[in-house]
Amino acid sequence: MSKGVTPIKQFEPVSEKIRFAGEIVSIYETTLLGPDQNEIIRDVVRHPGAVCVVPLVGESVRMIRQYRSATNKYLLEIPAGKRDLIGESPEETAHRELIEEVGLKAGKLTLLGEFYNSPGFCDEYSYCYLAQNCVSVPDNRQGIEEEHMEIVHIDLQDVQTMIDEKDIVDAKSIIGLMLAKEHVR
Secondary structure, rough: OOOOOOOOOEEEEEEEEEEOOOOOOOEEEEEOOOOOOOOEEEEEEEEEOOEEEEEEEOEEEEEEEEOOOOOEEEEOOOOOOEEOOOOOHHHHHHHHHHHHHHHHOEEEEEEEEEEEOOOOEEEEEEEEEEEEEEEEEEOOHHHHHHOOOOEEEEHHHHHHHHHHHOOOOOHHHHHHHHHHHHHOO
């Protein structure tokens, strides 16, 4: 804990009941005991975690424009994917997703940061990487959305304008691109 920070009163998990088990996420009703000893109930989405990758080729970032059913829109995103293979490290997942989605193999992969995507209701934890010294390889797209996605090249220097103009509205992409800009600066 940081110097001068008052310790936070603890919440204690009491029980958890599964409400829905899906292919990607599960939803639990979680009962907690608050610092005031009152019982509270929260819905919590459990997710296996994810990686995202900023593939830098020269001054250009390879992104994807992919359909997202939750928004009913095509979104401009950096390559990403679930950590759904048991025993696979985040770095291995990043290499796999980079090949699958944009047909690139990274010569150098640097961890830029880690974050919770939406901790108000979900435990999804992401690892964000910068891929450099990339070489082209055959892609290995998985699923209908990936089959119909488009690879888009953007200049890293155009990122802030694209965010300002709402061309990029995906949180993991904004985080990854801004971290990459800072890293290569």
